[in-house]
Amino acid sequence: MIRVVVTGIGIISSIGNNLQETFNSLIEKRSGIGNIDILETIHKHEFLVGEIKLTHNELIELAGVGKKSTWTRTSLLGIIAAKQAISDSGIDVNKNVALVSASTVGGMDRSELYYKDLLTEAVHHKYIDTHHVGNSTEMIAEQCGLNGLITTISTACSSSLNSVMFGTRLIKNGHTKIAVVGGTDALSKFTLNGFNTLMILDKEHCRPFDNTRMGLNLGEGSAYLVLEEMESAIASGKKIYAEVSGYANANDAHHQTASSENGEGPFLAMQNALDVAGILPSNIDYINAHGTGTDNNDLTEGKAIIRLFGENIPPFSSTKAFTGHALGAAGVIESVIAILSLNYKVAFPNINFENAIKEIGIVPVSDVTKLNKVEHVLTNSFGFGGNDSSVVFSAIKNNAVNETQPLIVKSKSPVYIIGAGCVSPQNTLVKDTFLEDIAETESRFLEILKPDYRDFIDPKLLRRMSKIVRMGIVSSTVALQDADIGKPDAILTGTGMGCQVDTEKFLNSMIENNEGLLTPTSFIQSTHNTVGGSIALGQKNHNYNLTYVHRTFSFESALLDSMLLLEEKKAKNILLGGFDEITEESWLIKTKIDYYKTNPVSNPKVLVDNQKGAQAGEGSSFFVLSNNITENSYAKVIGVDMFFKPTNNRVIENRILSFIKNHSLLVSDIDLVIQGNNGDSEFDSIYNHIENRMFANNIITYYKHLCGEYDTSTSFAMWVASRILKENKIPEILLRKGSQKREIRNVLIYNQFRNINHSLILLAKP
Amino acid sequence: MEELIEKLKLQIIEQLNLEDMAPEDIDPEEPLFGEGLGLDSIDALELIVLLEKEYGIKIQNPKDGQKIFFSLSTMAKYIKENQK
Numbered sequence: 001m002i003r004v005v006v007t008g009i010g011i012i013s014s015i016g017n018n019l020q021e022t023f024n025s026l027i028e029k030r031s032g033i034g035n036i037d038i039l040e041t042i043h044k045h046e047f048l049v050g051e052i053k054l055t056h057n058e059l060i061e062l063a064g065v066g067k068k069s070t071w072t073r074t075s076l077l078g079i080i081a082a083k084q085a086i087s088d089s090g091i092d093v094n095k096n097v098a099l100v101s102a103s104t105v106g107g108m109d110r111s112e113l114y115y116k117d118l119l120t121e122a123v124h125h126k127y128i129d130t131h132h133v134g135n136s137t138e139m140i141a142e143q144c145g146l147n148g149l150i151t152t153i154s155t156a157c158s159s160s161l162n163s164v165m166f167g168t169r170l171i172k173n174g175h176t177k178i179a180v181v182g183g184t185d186a187l188s189k190f191t192l193n194g195f196n197t198l199m200i201l202d203k204e205h206c207r208p209f210d211n212t213r214m215g216l217n218l219g220e221g222s223a224y225l226v227l228e229e230m231e232s233a234i235a236s237g238k239k240i241y242a243e244v245s246g247y248a249n250a251n252d253a254h255h256q257t258a259s260s261e262n263g264e265g266p267f268l269a270m271q272n273a274l275d276v277a278g279i280l281p282s283n284i285d286y287i288n289a290h291g292t293g294t295d296n297n298d299l300t301e302g303k304a305i306i307r308l309f310g311e312n313i314p315p316f317s318s319t320k321a322f323t324g325h326a327l328g329a330a331g332v333i334e335s336v337i338a339i340l341s342l343n344y345k346v347a348f349p350n351i352n353f354e355n356a357i358k359e360i361g362i363v364p365v366s367d368v369t370k371l372n373k374v375e376h377v378l379t380n381s382f383g384f385g386g387n388d389s390s391v392v393f394s395a396i397k398n399n400a401v402n403e404t405q406p407l408i409v410k411s412k413s414p415v416y417i418i419g420a421g422c423v424s425p426q427n428t429l430v431k432d433t434f435l436e437d438i439a440e441t442e443s444r445f446l447e448i449l450k451p452d453y454r455d456f457i458d459p460k461l462l463r464r465m466s467k468i469v470r471m472g473i474v475s476s477t478v479a480l481q482d483a484d485i486g487k488p489d490a491i492l493t494g495t496g497m498g499c500q501v502d503t504e505k506f507l508n509s510m511i512e513n514n515e516g517l518l519t520p521t522s523f524i525q526s527t528h529n530t531v532g533g534s535i536a537l538g539q540k541n542h543n544y545n546l547t548y549v550h551r552t553f554s555f556e557s558a559l560l561d562s563m564l565l566l567e568e569k570k571a572k573n574i575l576l577g578g579f580d581e582i583t584e585e586s587w588l589i590k591t592k593i594d595y596y597k598t599n600p601v602s603n604p605k606v607l608v609d610n611q612k613g614a615q616a617g618e619g620s621s622f623f624v625l626s627n628n629i630t631e632n633s634y635a636k637v638i639g640v641d642m643f644f645k646p647t648n649n650r651v652i653e654n655r656i657l658s659f660i661k662n663h664s665l666l667v668s669d670i671d672l673v674i675q676g677n678n679g680d681s682e683f684d685s686i687y688n689h690i691e692n693r694m695f696a697n698n699i700i701t702y703y704k705h706l707c708g709e710y711d712t713s714t715s716f717a718m719w720v721a722s723r724i725l726k727e728n729k730i731p732e733i734l735l736r737k738g739s740q741k742r743e744i745r746n747v748l749i750y751n752q753f754r755n756i757n758h759s760l761i762l763l764a765k766p
Numbered sequence: 767m768e769e770l771i772e773k774l775k776l777q778i779i780e781q782l783n784l785e786d787m788a789p790e791d792i793d794p795e796e797p798l799f800g801e802g803l804g805l806d807s808i809d810a811l812e813l814i815v816l817l818e819k820e821y822g823i824k825i826q827n828p829k830d831g832q833k834i835f836f837s838l839s840t841m842a843k844y845i846k847e848n849q850k
Contacts, residue, residue, distance in 0.1 A: 199811060199828040258807060460804055463783040517819050519781075520811045 003230035004168045005396065006241040008089025010081040010182075011336050013221030013323045014050035017062065018084055023340055026348045027368055031322050033205055033217050040113075041189045042515045047201055050219030050324025051187055052077070065143055070126040072107035075139040077222035077329075078184030082140045089226035089238070091178055098148040098176040099141050100167040101224075102159035102183030104328035104527070106133035106549075109186040116511050118589055128593050132497060133528065134550035136184050138756075141644060148176055150644050151557040154328065154498070154528035154549035156383030157290075158249070159183050160223070161331025162546055164391055165247035166561060167227050173564050177232065182224030185328040192218055193510050194523035198257060206293035206325075208318035209302065209364045211355040216292040219324020223332040225339075230396070242339045245376070246277025246392030251491075251536040251545040256524050257384050258296050263304030265388035266290075268542055270308050270378065273390035279376055281309045284392070286347050286371065288338040288379040289364070291318020292325055297382065302360040317350035317365045331381035331389065338379040339393050345374045384524065385533020387545060415566050415637040416766055418573070419483025419624035421475040422719040423448050424707045425603075425617060429478060434723050435731035438706065442602045445582050445616035446708035464521055465534070466501035468581040471620040472531035473538065476577055483624035483632060489571035490544040491532050492562045494554030494578045496711020498528040500586050531579060544571065552753040553642045554578065555712040556761065560640050562625050572626060578715025579620035582708070587616050595754075596709070597679070604733075606679040606705045614678035617708010621715035623722070633766040634722035635747075638663050641760040649689050652758060656694060656750065659760050670698050671744045672724065674717050674734075676751035678704040683754050690750065691737070699738035701730060714751045714759060721747040721763050770842045778838075781816045782809050794838040802837075810835055823848050 011018065014032025015025035025032065032050045036043070039051065052059075059076040060067055063083070078101065091097060107130040114124035129135065134152045141150045149170070153162045160183025167181030185191075195201050195218060202215035225241075233240055250272060252265025259266065274281060290301055298318075305313055319337050326333055341347055350364035375395050382388045422428040425446040426439055439449065448471055453462055456474045465473070472493075480488065502525035509518055527533075529547035536545050544565065548557035555578030565571045591598045594612040606615045625637065641659045646652045660667060673695050677687045691700055707716040724730055725747060730740050749761040775789040778798075782805070796802040799810070810831040817823045817834075823845065825831060834844045 197811060197815070199814070255806075256808065459786050463785055464808075517815055519815045520808055524808065 002172045002174065004171045004227050004244045005230045005233050006225045006244065006339060007228050007233050007238045008085040008091065008226030009241060009336055009339065010084025010088060011223040011333060012052060012077055012080050013326060013333055014052055014219055015322050022336065026319070026322060026337065026340065029349060029351055029368065031205070031351060033321065033324050039187050039189065041192060043192060043196070047192065047203060048205060048217050049187060050217060050326070052220055070130055072130050072136065073109040073186035074103055074107055074184050075136040077186055077220065078136045078140045079143045081182065081184065081222040082144050082180055082224040085180060085224040085226050086144055091226055093145045094147065095178060096148040096176060097146045098167065098170055098179040099137060099146045099150045100153065100163040100179055100181045101137040101140060102153045102163040102328050103133050103136055103185050104154060104156055104159060105185065105188055105190055107131045107135050108188045108190045112189050112507060115507055119592065125592050128589055132551055134553065137550060138644065146180060149642060151548055151553050152550035153546060155387040155547050156385060156527050156529060157325070157327050157330055158381040158383035158387045158389045159328040159331065161335065161379065161381035161389040161391055162249060164225065164244065164332060164335055165249065165389060168244040168247060169564055171227055171229060173567060177229055179227045180224050181227055182222065182332040183329045184222035185220055185326055187218060187220040189510060189515060190507060191327060193515050193518050194506065197518045197520035197523055200294045202293060205352050206321050207352040208291035208293040208320055208350055209298050209357060209362070210353050211357050213293045213295060213298060215294050216320065217324040219326040221323065221326040221329045221333055223329060223336045225332065225335065240396050242342050242393040243396055244391065245394040246273040248272030248276060249387070249389045249544045249546060251542050252386030252388055253536045253540045253542050254386055256533060259300035259382065261300065263300035263307065264542060265386050266301050266304035266380065266382055267307050269388040269390040270304065270380065273378065273392050277376065277392040277394065282312060283376050284314045284378050285374045286314055286338070286341045286377045287316035288334045288377065289316050289318045290380040290382045291320055291350065293320060299357060299359060301380065302357060302362050306360060306362065313362060315347040315365045315369060315371065317348060319348055321351045334379050334381065335391060335393065338377040342374050342377045342393055342395055345371045347371055384527045385529040386536060387529055387533065413567055413627050415563055416626050416629050417623050417634040417637060417722050418626045418630045418632055419479045419485065420622070420634060420719055420722050421478025421482060422619070422621040422716065423451060423471040423475045424619035424716055425449060426706050428719065434727060435706065435733055438733050440602060440604055442600050444600050445587050445596065446603060447582065448618055464525060466499055466525060468499050468501065468579055469525070469531050469534055472577060472579050473535060475620040476535050476575055476622040479622035479624050480575060485573055485624055487539050487541050488543070488573050488575040488624065490565050490574045491535055491541065492546055492558040492574060492576045493532040494548045494558035494712050495528060495531070496549065496551045496554050496580050497586065498549060499526050499530050500581055500583050502526040504583060504585050551711050552751060552757040552759060555715045556640050556642050556759045559761065563637065563640065566625065566627050574625045575622060576625055577620060577622035578712030580618055580710040580712050582616050582618040582710065603705050607677055607702055609679045610681050612680065612682055614680045614704065614709035617710050617713065619707050619710065619716050621719040623718065629766055635725040635763040636766045638762040638764050643758050645756055646758060649686065652686065652690060653694055656690065656760060663762055665746060667694060668697065670746050670748045671742065672699045672701060672730065672747045674701050674703055674721055674747060674749045676704060676713065676717070677702045678709045686752060686755055699740060700736045701734040702736050703734060706733065714749055714761060717749045717751065718761060721749060725763060725765050767842055767846065770845060771838050774838055774842060777816060777820060781812050792838060797837055798835055821845050821849050
């Protein structure tokens with residue numbers, strides 16, 4: 001079994017610009033929380049925050065990046081922390097190093113400054129593409145020269161603890177040997193006002209686990225860990241901070257923002273993380289709690305701690321009164337603090353604590369406390385959508401190097417698609433027809449054919465749900481019914497832009513009302529894991545539930561995680577989905593940078609249109625994946641691959657070729673290639689090149705004239721491929737080149753986004 | 767009071783996006799939360815903003831909402847008593 005260790009740490013937050021400064025502040029009990037100086041907001045004198053006292057230009061300086069490029073504060077913080085971590089560990093970045101990052105609102109810190117004039121002021125157009133959550137990840141990868149798998153997780157406040165978990169699993173499963181994991185989030189008016197609508201911001205210093213607590217203080221920051229295989233780290237004599245020994249994600253499935261009465265999700269996350277580490281509650285020597293300082297979190301987290309640890313609660317503290325709540329970066333910042341506890345055998349204090357919470361009476365560590373024995377520390381992060389995660393870090397025992405680990409030969413267990421559901425601009429929701437009657441429209445963008453939502457969703461719940469949540473629930477319900485499964489063992493979702501309708505609503509109303517009289521619903525719903533969380537809530541499903549948000553890697557990342565979970569035997573069946581929604585406003589914004597075509601096109605003709613950009617679209621496709629074949633099985637998932645900014649077409653060819661070969665196939669074995677051509681006169685040449693050079697003798701089909709271009713459109717392509725494999729029939733409308741002469745056994749999906757993000761999915765007949 | 771209650775009905779339906787509801791469906795004495803109309807804590811926060819926006823009444827502690835928003839008539843009573 002591969003064990004994973006931390007060999008490098010980088011961190012920046014309101015208590016320090018690096019690891020040493022962070023440690024000093026913690027030991028000296030120096031909080032980073034204070035007045036707002038940098039963020040321009042009308043609430044400047046109203047709330048306290050954990051703000052990094054560096055301006056945009058000072059951050060550019062510290063990050064050592066070019067002044068001329070377009071940076072968000074989120075990216076800059078991430079680059080600073082990631083560079084530190086990489087230099088600390090001394091890894092060779094050319095060695096296929098993966099980057100798993102996290103953020104809640106991505107480039108919102110710049111978007112909110114320029115959004116009002118985005119359409120009219122061309123000078124701001126450079127910020128259109130820095131908005132999406134994956135942007136900071138790509139900036140970090142480029143600035144640090146990382147060239148392995150890159151992806152981004154966005155599950156609200158648990159985001160970066162989930163990236164620690166996923167990076168660890170990638171190494172354990174032999175997918176990569178080194179991973180940089182963490183997250184980054186800058187303070188923004190969007191989140192400050194959002195939390196204000198929830199009335200959970202304390203105007204004083206936050207007081208986690210105190211009876212008088214009134215809410216949280218927001219913070220900002222970033223931290224990254226370098227993870228490596230333990231064996232090679234020890235062999236090369238590296239400094240090792242800790243082993244990542246346990247990890248788990250569970251869903252509270254209780255409420256969109258609040259934790260359940262008895263803390264079911266937090267309890268399961270902690271318990272399952274301990275199980276993965278193979279230890280008992282009594283082995284935990286320190287807990288870095290989520291402890292936000294809100295009435296609800298601290299009470300339920302406390303209850304969950306009591307449920308798990310009983311009378312023997314180890315020393316615990318929340319360090320959010322130091323850093324503030326850095327949202328998507330909180331999990332990894334607190335991982336760093338937990339690792340410092342492990343290394344220095346000291347528990348850092350829960351400052352501002354005076355009186356125990358009346359209902360539970362538990363008392364956190366309130367001063368810097370020397371611990372006698374520290375072998376295992378636990379850290380918690382809980383987020384909206386009931387997303388709860390826990391990670392265990394353990395000390396490396398001296399004898400670790402001598403332990404002989406049995407070599408477990410990995411059995412690549414087959415992954416079957418046993419159910420599917422698709423909402424798209426075509427009539428795809430019913431099983432008895434397969435792209436026979438095509439909806440042809442002359443339009444600027446393609447919108448979904450609206451199902452009768454009331455057939456699927458309780459009208460009471462419907463009122464809060466925007467289009468993306470509705471179509472997500474409908475397509476997932478259909479997929480589960482198709483597979484005859486009620487409650488899947490895990491829910492994995494991908495979305496490139498997330499809940500755009502709600503994000504726009506909150507952002508516009510914040511700008512129009514000058515940050516006054518805002519309401520919470522659209523803020524809550526704008527969270528990227530809203531669909532995954534809502535599905536879990538509807539099923540009361542407490543299982544693993546993650547959302548990947550990285551442009552056209554989003555669905556592929558969720559698919560990869562699904563395959564790992566099945567490989568790890570952590571799940572027998574998985575609900576997997578990809579979805580994005582189009583809005584008038586987002587369409588208009590992206591026409592400004594030629595991402596979308598400006599003039600209406602009839603969709604069957606879009607592929608030969610000579611305007612720049614693609615025809616925008618939307619949709620939601622869900623699948624049920626399982627290790628076990630059923631009568632209803634559509635296809636077998638053979639593999640998935642993603643790569644970032646290939647330097648030339650030859651690199652793409654080689655990558656596709658080795659992907660096919662790695663799965664023991666030849667190019668001639670590929671019976672059908674589904675390509676993501678979208679009629680963009682600038683970028684379709686890449687597809688044409690690949691088609692001519694590599695697949696001259698294969699059948700080629702395109703699909704984006706049916707669903708439009710959106711970040712997770714490969715989920716639609718996978719739905720198409722699944723139906724083709726099951727029915728052994730290629731619908732007429734899809735065919736571009738060649739005709740079916742033999743049984744369709746292997747299907748390759750190739751998609752690329754403006755030559756930035758490329759992905760491959762390989763399916764076969766079950 | 768009657769008039770205020772009728773106005774509130776329309777405002778609540780709009781603010782909370784209760785598409786399926788007509789004003790006559792809401793009984794002024796019926797609980798708004800839980801078993802009655804089935805509103806939840808997020809709706810309570812929406813109603814707090816409604817009070818501020820439409821009636822200039824600021825509620826500082828969200829916990830106070832439970833009593834104020836118990837039913838339409840308690841809400842109307844609170845508005846009458848607190849409106850400047």
